Amino acid sequence: MIDAVATDGPPPPGSRGLRVSDRFQRSRVPVLPTVLFADASADYRDMARDALLEGRTATIMRTVAGGAELLAYLAPDKATDSALAPAPSLICVDVALPGEPGGLELIRQIKADAKLRRIPVVALGTDDDPETVAGAYDAGVNTYIVKPVTFLALVRLMKVFTAYWLETAELPPATEAA
Numbered sequence: 162m163i164d165a166v167a168t169d170g171p172p173p174p175g176s177r178g179l180r181v182s183d184r185f186q187r188s189r190v191p192v193l194p195t196v197l198f199a200d201a202s203a204d205y206r207d208m209a210r211d212a213l214l215e216g217r218t219a220t221i222m223r224t225v226a227g228g229a230e231l232l233a234y235l236a237p238d239k240a241t242d243s244a245l246a247p248a249p250s251l252i253c254v255d256v257a258l259p260g261e262p263g264g265l266e267l268i269r270q271i272k273a274d275a276k277l278r279r280i281p282v283v284a285l286g287t288d289d290d291p292e293t294v295a296g297a298y299d300a301g302v303n304t305y306i307v308k309p310v311t312f313l314a315l316v317r318l319m320k321v322f323t324a325y326w327l328e329t330a331e332l333p334p335a336t337e338a339a
Contacts, residue, residue, distance in 0.1 A: 194250035194327045195221040199231045199267075200285070201259050205308075208315060209253075215312075216320040220327065221247060227260035228267040235277055249280055251326045255308070256286040256297050265300040272301030279333050281326050 196213065200206050206224040213222050223246070225231045231254070234246055252271065258264045268284065271277045284302040286293055297305045304322065309315040326332075 192247065193219055193221050194323075195223060195247045196251045196253060196323065196327075197231065197234060197249035198222055198224045198253045199226075199228070199258055200224070200253075200255045201226055201257075205255075208312060209319065212312060212315040212319045213323070215316045216323070218320060218323045218327070220250075220323060223247075223249070228258055228262040228264075229260055231267060232262070232270065235271070250332075251281050251283065251323070253283045253285060254302075256284045256293065256305075265296060268297070268300040268302055281330075281332065283322055283326070 198206060198209050200209070203226070206226070210222050210224065213220060223234065225234055231252075235249075254264065254268055256264045256268075258267060262270055268282055271280070271282060278301075281303040282301065284297040284300075284305045285308045286297065286305060287308055289307050294305050303326075306318065306322070309318050
């Protein structure tokens with residue numbers, strides 16, 4: 162007996178077709194990707210959220226103001242409902258994020274954690290100084306981008322990097338907790 166699953170049309174002759182659990186899995190509503198955005202400025206976080214909405218990218222955006230808050234989001238306790246804090250598909254961090262850990266040290270900690278290192282990290286900085294850019298890549302970022310200062314430029318940026326990281330790039334599966 163062939164144990165195949167048909168995805169387009171009726172099952173092939175001699176196969177069992179879809180099992181109930183397979184049909185149930187396929188009928189679930191897909192989960193939207195989550196962007197975790199870390200910036201100390203409440204105004205810039207709000208502008209980024211509005212830019213994502215304006216760009217009409219189907220995502221969830223969660224924002225945090227500092228490194229400790231970002232790490233707390235990434236390591237929710239067992240009692241936290243994962244629907245309230247979905248795992249991010251993409252993390253955006255201001256390289257000058259204040260606090261402990263801040264900016265580049267925060268990125269190093271994310272990339273050193275086996276459960277988190279596969280999540281793409283986009284670093285946002287205020288300049289294109291080669292030392293700043295090199296430091297961000299040395300810390301482990303996947304992309305460094307100079308922060309847009311106008312709303313229209315931020316809308317374009319959000320469209321571009323969410324389209325690339327969430328729709329175009331093939332990413333490895335998330336690492337399971339050890």
